[in-house]
Amino acid sequence: MPVRNKCCEQWLHGKFKGCGYKVTTGRQAILDILHKANKHLSAEDIYLKVHNIYPAAGLTTVYRTLEILEKMGMIYKFDFGDGRARYELSEGEKGENHHHHLVCTNCNQVVDYTDFIDKEVKLLKETERELSKKYNFSINNHLIQFYGLCEKCKSK
Amino acid sequence: MPVRNKCCEQWLHGKFKGCGYKVTTGRQAILDILHKANKHLSAEDIYLKVHNIYPAAGLTTVYRTLEILEKMGMIYKFDFGDGRARYELSEGEKGENHHHHLVCTNCNQVVDYTDFIDKEVKLLKETERELSKKYNFSINNHLIQFYGLCEKCKSK
DNA sequence: TTTGCAAATGACAACCGTTTTCATTATGAA
DNA sequence: TTCATAATGAAAACGGTTGTCATTTGCAAA
Numbered sequence: 216m217p218v219r220n221k222c223c224e225q226w227l228h229g230k231f232k233g234c235g236y237k238v239t240t241g242r243q244a245i246l247d248i249l250h251k252a253n254k255h256l257s258a259e260d261i262y263l264k265v266h267n268i269y270p271a272a273g274l275t276t277v278y279r280t281l282e283i284l285e286k287m288g289m290i291y292k293f294d295f296g297d298g299r300a301r302y303e304l305s306e307g308e309k310g311e312n313h314h315h316h317l318v319c320t321n322c323n324q325v326v327d328y329t330d331f332i333d334k335e336v337k338l339l340k341e342t343e344r345e346l347s348k349k350y351n352f353s354i355n356n357h358l359i360q361f362y363g364l365c366e367k368c369k370s371k
Numbered sequence: 372m373p374v375r376n377k378c379c380e381q382w383l384h385g386k387f388k389g390c391g392y393k394v395t396t397g398r399q400a401i402l403d404i405l406h407k408a409n410k411h412l413s414a415e416d417i418y419l420k421v422h423n424i425y426p427a428a429g430l431t432t433v434y435r436t437l438e439i440l441e442k443m444g445m446i447y448k449f450d451f452g453d454g455r456a457r458y459e460l461s462e463g464e465k466g467e468n469h470h471h472h473l474v475c476t477n478c479n480q481v482v483d484y485t486d487f488i489d490k491e492v493k494l495l496k497e498t499e500r501e502l503s504k505k506y507n508f509s510i511n512n513h514l515i516q517f518y519g520l521c522e523k524c525k526s527k
Numbered sequence: 528t529t530t531g532c533a534a535a536t537g538a539c540a541a542c543c544g545t546t547t548t549c550a551t552t553a554t555g556a557a
Numbered sequence: 558t559t560c561a562t563a564a565t566g567a568a569a570a571c572g573g574t575t576g577t578c579a580t581t582t583g584c585a586a587a
Binding site: 232237238258 | 555
């Protein structure tokens with residue numbers, strides 16, 4: 216029964232209730248995994264890990280939970296080109312942990328980088344403002360990825 | 372028998388031969404479609420259009436051709452989040468036609484924008500240089516997409 | 528032009544990540 | 558504790574994409 220601490224659980228209940236969802240053992244376990252993970256996990260990655268600490272959980276529930284977490288804005292879903300979606304916790308209130316991706320097109324390794332983010336984000340905000348005016352979009356997210364070959368794959 | 376002009380065909384033969392591929396009617400038809408298309412086509416979109424001008428072509432061939440065109444760097448493959456890949460011709464030698472995407476997360480409409488590209492690309496080049504040094508990647512592409520709600524979906 | 532052979536093709540099946548279905552179980556408000 | 562309702566697991570269905578294999582085609586060499 217993987218529950219971290221009361222404070223967090225309270226907060227979770229509030230957040231979930233606000234969106235019309237219930238807090239269940241499975242959902243807590245999945246959030247737990249995502250908090251601990253330092254990589255970009257696929258649904259199956261998560262399923263296998265959840266299964267360790269809470270064997271009753273099924274793959275379907277993992278998919279369903281990821282879907283509502285994304286809808287709630289608590290996680291982001293990425294496509295790195297290997298045919299399965301990857302998930303990671305979204306950054307906190309103040310945008311801490313915000314990063315972009317560097318993807319190896321050969322081995323699919325993904326590097327999170329935060330370097331140069333400030334300059335990038337500044338320009339992005341500006342672009343965002345101009346684009347939303349010109350095209351009448353309300354923009355609420357962006358995706359930046361660089362593609363190339365990592366050190367290993369380069370030397371082959 | 373969809374062949375545009377001799378010059379182009381010559382050039383194609385050279386390009387394909389250089390990569391060890393043959394120029395076939397189906398491949399020419401698919402390139403034709405991509406040239407004429409002003410939208411981001413899915414494999415099935417292309418299949419249906421090719422089927423009109425060259426009914427012998429099958430969906431498998433479309434996928435195989437798209438695969439080699441991507442490998443040759445002649446087209447880019449995108450994921451806009453609707454469960455199927457989208458394809459478009461890559462920009463020319465001098466980067467003309469380079470653009471980024473504005474994606475509606477509700478109706479999946481995609482707007483290509485070239486506004487502000489210059490400033491963006493300048494910063495990107497710089498970032499690219501620094502990232503490749505720091506992480507030992509050889510970077511050869513980037514993806515920038517903004518997500519939000521288009522005019523129609525916003526007002527609902 | 529003809530020939531020969533490797534590459535390309537189409538029909539169809541297989542694949543595999545994801546979603547749906549449905550009967551059962553768990554949550555949380557009363 | 559009770560109860561309506563949301564959440565769940567197992568299994569089947571789904572759908573975009575890839576693999577298989579017998580046949581056809583492109584094209585270089587004769």
